[in-house]
Amino acid sequence: MKTETTDWIDxxxxxxxxxxxxxxxxTAEGCIAVFRTHDDRVFALDDRCPHKGGPLSEGIxxxxxxxxxLHNWVIDLATGEARGADEGRVRSHEIRIxxxxxxxxxxxxxxxxxA
Amino acid sequence: MKEKLVIIxxxxxxxxxxxxxxxxxPDRYDITLFGAEPRGNYNRIxxxxxxxxxKSYEEIVTxxxxxxxxxxxxxRFGEPVVRIDRERGCVISPGGETPYxxxxxxxxxxxxxxxxxxxxxxxxxxFRDMDDVEAMLEAARxxxxxxVIIGGGLLGLEAAAALRAxxxxxxxxxxxxxxxxxxxxxxxxxxxxxxxxxxGIEVFCxxxxxxxxxxxxxxxxxxxxxxxxxxxxxxxxxxxRPETRLAVDAGLRVERGIWVDxxxxxxDPAIYALGECVEHRQTVYGLVAPLYDMARVLARxxxxxADAAFEPPxxxxxxxxxxxxxxxxxxxxxxxxxxxxxxxxPGRGIYKRLVIEAGRIIGVVLYGDTTDSxxxxxxxxxxxxxxxxxxxxxxxxxxxxxAAADPLAAVAALPPEAEICGCNGVCKGDxxxxxxxxxxxxxxxxxxxxxxxxxxxxxGLVEQVLAAxxxxxxxxxxxxxxxxCTDLGHEDIRRLIKAREIKTMPALMQEAGWKSSCGCxxxxxxxxxxxxxxxPLEYADDAQSRFVNERxxxxxxxxxxxxxxPRMWGGMTTPAELRAIADAAEKYDVPAVKVxxxxxxxxxxxxxEDLPSIWADLNAAxxxxxHAYSKGLRxxxxxxxTDFCRFGTQDSTxxxxxxxxxxxxxxxxxxxxxxxxxxxxNCAEATCKxxxxxxxxxxxxxxxxxxxxxxxxxxxxxxxxxxxxxxxxYVTAFIQLYRENAAYLxxxxxxxxxxxxxxxxxxxxxxxxxxxxxxxxFEISQSVYRKDPWAQETGxxxxxxxxxPLADLTLEAAE
Ligand SMILES: Cc1cc2nc3c(=O)[nH]c(=O)nc-3n(C[C@H](O)[C@H](O)[C@H](O)COP(=O)(O)OP(=O)(O)OC[C@H]3O[C@@H](n4cnc5c(N)ncnc54)[C@H](O)[C@@H]3O)c2cc1C
Ligand code: HEM
Ligand code: SF4
Ligand code: FES
Numbered sequence: 001m002k003t004e005t006t007d008w009i010d011x012x013x014x015x016x017x018x019x020x021x022x023x024x025x026x027t028a029e030g031c032i033a034v035f036r037t038h039d040d041r042v043f044a045l046d047d048r049c050p051h052k053g054g055p056l057s058e059g060i061x062x063x064x065x066x067x068x069x070l071h072n073w074v075i076d077l078a079t080g081e082a083r084g085a086d087e088g089r090v091r092s093h094e095i096r097i098x099x100x101x102x103x104x105x106x107x108x109x110x111x112x113x114x115a
Numbered sequence: 116m117k118e119k120l121v122i123i124x125x126x127x128x129x130x131x132x133x134x135x136x137x138x139x140x141p142d143r144y145d146i147t148l149f150g151a152e153p154r155g156n157y158n159r160i161x162x163x164x165x166x167x168x169x170k171s172y173e174e175i176v177t178x179x180x181x182x183x184x185x186x187x188x189x190x191r192f193g194e195p196v197v198r199i200d201r202e203r204g205c206v207i208s209p210g211g212e213t214p215y216x217x218x219x220x221x222x223x224x225x226x227x228x229x230x231x232x233x234x235x236x237x238x239x240x241x242f243r244d245m246d247d248v249e250a251m252l253e254a255a256r257x258x259x260x261x262x263v264i265i266g267g268g269l270l271g272l273e274a275a276a277a278l279r280a281x282x283x284x285x286x287x288x289x290x291x292x293x294x295x296x297x298x299x300x301x302x303x304x305x306x307x308x309x310x311x312x313x314x315g316i317e318v319f320c321x322x323x324x325x326x327x328x329x330x331x332x333x334x335x336x337x338x339x340x341x342x343x344x345x346x347x348x349x350x351x352x353x354x355x356r357p358e359t360r361l362a363v364d365a366g367l368r369v370e371r372g373i374w375v376d377x378x379x380x381x382x383d384p385a386i387y388a389l390g391e392c393v394e395h396r397q398t399v400y401g402l403v404a405p406l407y408d409m410a411r412v413l414a415r416x417x418x419x420x421a422d423a424a425f426e427p428p429x430x431x432x433x434x435x436x437x438x439x440x441x442x443x444x445x446x447x448x449x450x451x452x453x454x455x456x457x458x459x460x461p462g463r464g465i466y467k468r469l470v471i472e473a474g475r476i477i478g479v480v481l482y483g484d485t486t487d488s489x490x491x492x493x494x495x496x497x498x499x500x501x502x503x504x505x506x507x508x509x510x511x512x513x514x515x516x517x518a519a520a521d522p523l524a525a526v527a528a529l530p531p532e533a534e535i536c537g538c539n540g541v542c543k544g545d546x547x548x549x550x551x552x553x554x555x556x557x558x559x560x561x562x563x564x565x566x567x568x569x570x571x572x573x574x575g576l577v578e579q580v581l582a583a584x585x586x587x588x589x590x591x592x593x594x595x596x597x598x599x600c601t602d603l604g605h606e607d608i609r610r611l612i613k614a615r616e617i618k619t620m621p622a623l624m625q626e627a628g629w630k631s632s633c634g635c636x637x638x639x640x641x642x643x644x645x646x647x648x649x650x651p652l653e654y655a656d657d658a659q660s661r662f663v664n665e666r667x668x669x670x671x672x673x674x675x676x677x678x679x680x681p682r683m684w685g686g687m688t689t690p691a692e693l694r695a696i697a698d699a700a701e702k703y704d705v706p707a708v709k710v711x712x713x714x715x716x717x718x719x720x721x722x723x724e725d726l727p728s729i730w731a732d733l734n735a736a737x738x739x740x741x742h743a744y745s746k747g748l749r750x751x752x753x754x755x756x757t758d759f760c761r762f763g764t765q766d767s768t769x770x771x772x773x774x775x776x777x778x779x780x781x782x783x784x785x786x787x788x789x790x791x792x793x794x795x796x797n798c799a800e801a802t803c804k805x806x807x808x809x810x811x812x813x814x815x816x817x818x819x820x821x822x823x824x825x826x827x828x829x830x831x832x833x834x835x836x837x838x839x840x841x842x843x844x845y846v847t848a849f850i851q852l853y854r855e856n857a858a859y860l861x862x863x864x865x866x867x868x869x870x871x872x873x874x875x876x877x878x879x880x881x882x883x884x885x886x887x888x889x890x891x892x893f894e895i896s897q898s899v900y901r902k903d904p905w906a907q908e909t910g911x912x913x914x915x916x917x918x919x920p921l922a923d924l925t926l927e928a929a930e
Contacts, residue, residue, distance in 0.1 A: 011922040019292070020633060020659040023921035034921055038633040039300050041453070055675045058663040060636040064453055067636035069663035069671055074636070078453060098397070099371075108924055 008096070008103035014040065015100070022057040022066070027108050032093055033057035034102065035077050037064060042102055043077035044095040050075070050088025117145045120417070121206055121215035123196045123361065125150030127159050128390030128406040129221035130178055135414030137186060143418065146188045147213055149206070152244055153193035155183060159244070160403060166248050167277035199365040201383055217417065220373060220381070220388040222358035224401070229265070229353045233327030239349045242274050254348035255281045262286070263336045263346040265324055267294040271352030272311065276439075278350075279316050286344050287311070288322035288336065293621065298443040300632060301621040302459070303466050303482040309622075310439050310464075319344075357392045357399055372399045377424040379413045389413050395425060402430050429496055431479075431488070442488040444495060445470060445478025453477070458509045459628045466625060467509055468632060474502040487511030527583040535576050535610065541566035543580055550584045557581070575607050597859075598637035600629050605858035609645050618650050620657060634660075641859035644746070644782060648854050651896035664744035668904045669726060672719065679705075679718040679729055681738035682779065685753040685771035685791075686714030695736030703729050713750035713788070715741055724919050730905035739779075739903035746860075747782045748789075748850075751775040752800065756793030756810065765810035767793035770839050774808075774846060780901040781893070784857040784866070787850065802830050805863045806846055815842045819849055819875070820867040828864050831872050834880045848879045848889040855892075 017023050017036040024047055025032045031047040033056045043064070047057050054070030064077045074083040080092040094105035122129050125148050133146070150156075161175040183190045191210065198207040205214040226241025228234045240250050254260065255278060262278045264271045267289030279285045287294075293304030294311075308318050323339035327349055336344045357372040368374040368382040372394030379387050379395075389409040391401060400406060405428050415423035431444035458467040463483060469491065470478030476495045481488055490511060494501060501508050531544030541564045549563045560566055560577055567574040581589045596602040603611070608627065617623045620642055624634060634642065639660035646654040658666050669677035681696065696716055700708050706720035721729060730740070742749060751774050754760065756767030771791040778789070790801035791808040801807030803823035807830045809816045814837040818830030834845055852875065857866035867875060878885045908918070 009924075011924075016921060018659055023917075026920045026923040026925050028925045031920070040296075052673070053675075055671075058667070058671060058675075060639060060662065061659065062633055062635045062639065063455065063631055065635075070673065072636065 007106040008098075009106055009109070010101050011104055012102050013100060014042070014097055014102055016102075017042075020061045022059070022061060024055075024057045025104070025108070031055075031057070032108065033066075034095065034104075035061055035066060037061060037077070040097070042095050042097055044093040044104065045075065045077065045080050046091045046093075048090060049073055050082060050090050051086070056090070118143065118216040119147070119214060120144035120217050120219065121147045121149070121213055122219045122221060123149050123206065124221035124223055124358075124390070124392075125152070125156050125190070125192060126221060126223045126390065127156065127177075127403055128223070128410055129219065130156035131407050131410035132219065132221070132389065132414055133178075133186070133188070135411050136417055139414055139418035139420075144217075146186075147215075148183070148188050148190050149194055149196050149208060149213075150190070150192040151195035152246070154245065155179065155190065155192060157245065162242070162245070162248050163273040163277050165245075166251060166274065167280040169280075172245060196361060199361050199386075201365055201386070204385070216385070218386045219413070220362060220386065220392060221390045222361065222392045224355040224357045224391040226351060227354040227356040228351045229324060231324055231326050233329060233333070234351070236327055236329045236333045237331070238329070238333035238347065239327055239351060241351050242270050243355070251278065251348060251350065252281070255283050257347075258282065259284070260347040261345050262348040262350060263288060263344050264350045264352055265336065266350075266352035266354070267291070267318065267320070268297065268352060268354070269295065271350065272307075274350045274352055275311065275316050276314070278348075279314055283348070285315075286317040286346075287319070288324060288338065288344065289318065289320045290323060292320055294318065294320070295441075299441070299480055299482070300468060302625050302632065303441070303443075303468070303480050305619065305621040305625055306464055306466055306482045307439065307441060355391070355401060357394070359392055362388070362392075370394045370397070377426075378416055379409055379425055380416075387413055387416070396427060398427055400430065404428065405430055429492075431492055440481070440483055440485040442481040442485040443479060444488075444492055445476075455632055456505075456509045457630065457632050459625055459630075469509060471501070471505075474500045474505075476501060476508075535566055535580065535614075546577060546580045547584055550581060555581075555585065555589065575604050576610060579607075597641060598635055600624075600631045600634050600638050601627060603627055605641065608642070609649075609856070612645055612649050618646065618653050620646065620660070636662075640665075644784065644859050647782060647900075648896070651899050665746070667723070667726065668730075668740055668744065668908065669721070670744045674720075676720045676722055677726060678743070679721050679726070679733070680711070680715055680741040680743040681733050682741040682775075683715040684775050685751055685768050687753075687768060687772065688715075692736060692738060695733060695738070699729050699732050702732070711743075713741075713743070714752050715743075715750065717743070727909050727918050731909040734903070734906055734909060740905045742779065742904075745782070746785050747780070748775070748778040748787050750788055751778075752788075752790040752804075754791070754793045754798040756791075760793055762796060763793040763810075764812050765793060765815065766839075767791045767799070767808075767810050770808065770810075770815075770842060771799075773839065773843060777843060777847060777897075778850060780903075781850070781854070781897060782900060783850065783854050784859050785862045787853075787863065789846075803827070804830065806830075806849060808842055808846070813837065815839075817842060817845055817849075820864040820872075822862065822864040824862075826864070831867070833872075833876065844886065844890055845879060847893050848886040849875070851889040851893040851896075852878055854896075855889075 019036055020038050022033050022035045025034055032044050033047040035043045045056055047055050049056055049068040051071055051073045054068040056066050056068055056075060058069045059066040065074050066077060067074050073086050076083055080090040082088045096103050156178040158175040158177050161170060164170040165172055194208050194210055196206045196208045205212045226243045240247050261284040264275045264287045267287050275285050275287050293301045294307050295304060311318055324336060325339045326337045327333055328335045328337055333346055333349050335346055336349060359369045359373050362373040363369050373381055373388040373392055375381055375388050375393045375395050379389050381388050390406050408428055409425055412423045412425045429444055454471045456469045465483035468480040469476050475498050479491045532542050535541055535543050535546060545564050546560055546566055549560055554560050554563055557578060567577045597605055611627055615626055617626055623642055640662055643657050643660040647656050663671050669679055671677055700718055703721055703725045705718045709717040709719060711717050751771040753768045753771030757763035757765060758768055774789060787805045789806045790799040790804045792799040792801045793810050795809055801809055803821040807818045807821055814835060816835050817833045819833045821830035822828040836842055853863050853866060
């Protein structure tokens, strides 16, 4: 059965992000890094490393992980969790691809504290 | 009276539907079958073997005239339906009106031609039906004719292999970075490309078609990069488009395909649709297996079974090119939690990858050995928990008897003439001969062949040759790979790149048996450097394998801002440049301006999105990037020398500028800093640099391999020369030797410590031919890399866009 609870917003084409790369989306609650893997999957994490806030979007993307550019923590793209001996976790966000377009959950818009 | 069932399209889906329908309800309907092609149903997926000459058309016919007759079907072949009149319940074709009680649309899809000029020229052909095959065969008839296939997907590659088998010269132009990118990852795509090239098919990836050229007929294909590929025949295999026109005109709901529900009913309850022309739960199918499932469901529906419902199945792909084994299944999903298991056997050209989610296989790519595809596919379809067999699952069901991967495969596959020891020119064959002559360990090899007797960097490879040749008699010492993705060390990798002429990263990872699908942050930057240093003209630098600083041409600071440092050649500047720097600092609110120890000015705290603009401003004032962020040439410090100083012996400033202009832009294993002092008082501190030149009354002393970081080390004398020209030559040769041999992230002093000054002098000083050759190779590389990275980024608006956010949702949120 098809039960879609989220609305999806088209933000960009998949090809706007290089394979094994990332770009940033600004939201009212801060930047979200959108990653594209070597096999064209996309993931979204807060663009703040759990270590000292490094911009994960500038890291090297390998497999389904990214290495933070500041001190080389390796963050799992799927879970947002630090791999290996390091401990920490960054929030992940709903995202998907459809027909070469990147869609994000409308929750991203709602990421705004009640004003 | 029987109900009237009209079917539009006599293809594979409707063919299967009819068979199933006769099984469940042989007498229920009066059936009329329309087909646009002037023939009945045949096995479309066998068109490639017909094209290749392996089968005849007759052999692939699935329903002949006798079959239609015996089942009482009225066939209207060669007669396309042009309109559906839903109000009156009839279809309209050249032969008039045909009424229906129920209607089935099974119109399949049509070839999609990319919209480029010249696509309508005679000789440009799709690959969809028997007419296309006949047209291609007609074009292939004369000897020596050339076919260009646009599109390196399933269809394009089958056409390419078939036309090659017919003796044509075949070129494949593929838009993406590797073949069949929708089914294969880059590693498998690379193996496939290699196999096709071995058959004499030319393959070009990243090929953007600009136009098809010709007057009466097609002559050639022109790419965006200006290259022209001659063609007597162009096959457009750039995708398919569901054939939905009738449904659109009839006002049915059409998305990418004709919308159907689980009963395969369209938005009109009297009209059904199946096959490639439909879209079910947002999916359009392009392979027969799911279409056969649809046929089964629709047949039961038409026979009166109200419960039959179509469930999307997993779809697998195989390439039907004789001699190429390739299998893939599973979608490129965006769901979270994927892991992967990768297996490579470089010697046998085998690659296997399983994508795992929550302990279950959700995707499979097999290349070179597809014997286990059924086993994996079954596990995928069953959603079986593979955690208990996770460690061995990749080896397939035969693992119990089979052996695990052979880590020595890469070395075993080297030909005898492959050079193992670069220092002493010892080939694998020499080493094997020594082993056969009785040598059993590294020391013995060293004594008999001199392999690894000099710099020693090939010791690892020599040991692997020993192990591969002696088998169990030789215990390989524990070896540390450069990262967990590989067991090979830096030197082994450099040698493999050279010996096997490996020119791409997927190729390297495949040949060297990488244990991850695309490396990690440790190996990727190293491999990228090794490849570009070895193949400057062929290898395309991979920005995604560079650390942020080299990707963004600026140093990232701890708060995510960047520093911008223009080059000041030899530490010289002008009032105009200083003014431009000051203007830029104010215009972009630069929080800090610092004079560096490298004799230039650093603007710190620049925001990422401002980088292209500030660069453009500095470019406009004649300045280029200072590469203060790169593993490459940083600065050449100079003193004022004879220009002004009362002690100066030579033009140290001029020489420093000259060296900087030769060396700038080059990539090196680690950063490289130079200095030139005008006399032994050494104000430019040249004696602790990677390369330092001290001028004297009679000439120049060149020292190398100094250090002034965590280690402090004085330079070692390389040579003393008389002219500036010689300084330029010796310094260039030293830098190139370092580029060609050092391990990534070894500064020159570390590298020289390993190979020894004698080894360096032998190549740079004592052997003039070697020195000249090093300089030549450096110049070849610089013909590509001696350019300003800033200028590349400040050009087209499109380029600049990549520096901005992908999207800004703060604005929408405010609504
Ligand atoms: C060269 C080639 C190789 C392939 N290899 C494979 C493979 O290895 N494995 C695999 O699973 N799939 C393969 N396929 C895909 C497979 O053939 C299709 O998925 C399948 O044929 C689709 O069936 P269909 O009935 O939906 O459409 P089709 O078989 O295309 O039939 C549709 C028919 O409808 C006719 N038609 C269209 N409009 C009208 C109209 N208005 N009036 C009357 N008739 C009309 C068309 O002329 C056509 O004959 C291959 C396809 C090609 C071309
Ligand atoms: C391991 C060690 C080192 C690290 C991580 C390091 C880091 C850096 C960084 C990040 C910058 C750029 C500052 C910016 O613009 O953002 C820089 C500049 C500089 N560093 Fe280092 N450095 C190292 C070793 C050294 C050593 C050994 C020396 C000298 C002997 C040195 C001398 C300089 C100089 C002179 C500059 C100014 C650069 C220029 O003008 O191009 N550094 N260093
Ligand atoms: S190194 Fe010698 S020539 Fe250069 S500034 Fe110092 S004293 Fe003068
Ligand atoms: S901030 Fe990411 S590793 Fe330190």
